Every structure is written in structure tokens, then in C-alpha cells.
Amino acid sequence: LKGLGRTFFPPLRIVACIKERRVEFDYGSHSDIYANGAVASPLRDVSVTDGRVLFSGATFEPWYPEHFAYFFGYAWTNYLSLPFLLPGLELVATQVQHARHSYSVRFPEQAHTHSPVQRFIFGSDGLLLRHDYRARLAGPLVFGAHYTGDYASYRGIQLAGRRSARPRLGRFVLPLNAIGARLTFL
Amino acid sequence: MTTNRYHPTWSEKAQAAFERHIVAHGGFEAWESLRVIEFQPQESAAFYWR
Numbered sequence: 445l446k447g448l449g450r451t452f453f454p455p456l457r458i459v460a461c462i463k464e465r466r467v468e469f470d471y472g473s474h475s476d477i478y479a480n481g482a483v484a485s486p487l488r489d490v491s492v493t494d495g496r497v498l499f500s501g502a503t504f505e506p507w508y509p510e511h512f513a514y515f516f517g518y519a520w521t522n523y524l525s526l527p528f529l530l531p532g533l534e535l536v537a538t539q540v541q542h543a544r545h546s547y548s549v550r551f552p553e554q555a556h557t558h559s560p561v562q563r564f565i566f567g568s569d570g571l572l573l574r575h576d577y578r579a580r581l582a583g584p585l586v587f588g589a590h591y592t593g594d595y596a597s598y599r600g601i602q603l604a605g606r607r608s609a610r611p612r613l614g615r616f617v618l619p620l621n622a623i624g625a626r627l628t629f630l
Numbered sequence: 631m632t633t634n635r636y637h638p639t640w641s642e643k644a645q646a647a648f649e650r651h652i653v654a655h656g657g658f659e660a661w662e663s664l665r666v667i668e669f670q671p672q673e674s675a676a677f678y679w680r
Contacts, residue, residue: 454671454672455671456670457668457669457670458668458669458670458671459666459667459668460666460667460668460669461665461666462664462665462666462667463665524667526655527648527651527652527655528652528655528658528661530648531635531636531637531640531645531648531652532635532636532637533637534637534639535637535639535640535644536639538644538647540647545647545648545651547644547648566651566654569654570650570651570653570654570655571651571654571655572651572655597656598667599660599663599664600656600657600659600660600663600664601655601656601657601660601661601664602654602655602656603667625671625672626671626672627669627670627671627672628669628670628672629667629668629669630668630669630670
């Protein structure tokens, strides 16, 4: 939809410096950098201090490597910081059903993230199972349910090796895999 | 339980419930010592029915 495999490609390797909120997308011949909202894509001579200026927010807007770097830069810094970043955010709702817990939090207005309010659902094993959000930059109608699984220990923390983002209509998740990824941690 | 990590909107009950998830994910201590995560993504084909 955005041009994956046509106007931009997945990098060979991703190096995320979580605390600095910096992500390097290594393409072999060069790297694009996301750094706390700023994006540098040297091959395309793009350098902006806030990647949001790159987007129109239209559903069918084609993406280029700099769009990928911003969107997945903030996404990976947030995803890889879960659930540890949640306690510092405003809690707007909780729901406990049997062993399954959900927490809705509000991010600060200027935060680099998908949407101000997001919901996180944890499974009976205590691990994050699903993350609901609206991907504002991807288009006005892009509501996602991001499923995580195949957890493995990485330097003492549990990280999901399998991820699948599916479109959502309200609380209903459509049986369509918008994008899926398997991660090999190095 | 370390309560000062939590935004004031988290009740004690919510904090206690959430600590279980923190522990399941490895705990704050392991998280704080982690600096870099390096990985290779294998994207599957986008938009397929399952």
C-alpha cells in the first residue's frame, strides 16, 4: 500500500539504542538514521529535525526510505521499550478479565508515536499480547492491532520474535495481516 | 515494588497488577541495563488474508 518493495525496502539490520531513542537502519551500502524524531537519509539527501513534516497522512501516500526511517524509527523505539515505558504515561483505563489485563495510556501530545491513546493487552503469561493504536501517519482510517508472540530472552528481557499488525474496525480485528515480521536478534 | 516509576494516574491496585507484566518481561533492573538491541527483520508479504 505504501510502496514496500517498490519505493522502499526493509533494511538488512536494525540497531536500536533504546535509551537514546536512536535507530540505525543498515542497508549494507549505507544507513538511514532515526534520532528522537529526526531523520537522516544520506542517499536521498534528506535530513529533517522532525520526521512528521515528511508525511501528508493520506492513506495512499507513497513512502520512501525517509518515511520508513521515521515511522519505524519511532515505532521500534516504542515497541522495544514495552512494557517498561508504560508506567511513566498517563493511565486512562484498565480492564481485568480473568488472567487477561488491558491498560489504555495517553502519550504526551508531542510524543513520536502512533496516536495519543493506545491500548495494551497482556496474556495469562503476563507478556504483552496485543497493542491497539491508530497509525495517524499511515492514513486517517488506519487502526491497527499489533500482535506479539514467540518471546525469547534477550540480555535478560523478553522480546517478541514474531509480530503481526492487523487492521481493526473498532474493537473488531480483521483477518488480514497488514504486515508481519520475524525478528532475529543478534 | 518501586512506586515512583509510575505516573500519578496509576492507582496502587493498577501498579500492583502491572508489576506482574514488568516481572514477566524481565524486570526493571534488566531493562535499565539494556542499551542496544540489534536485530534482523524478515518482513513477510504485506496484506495477505489468514
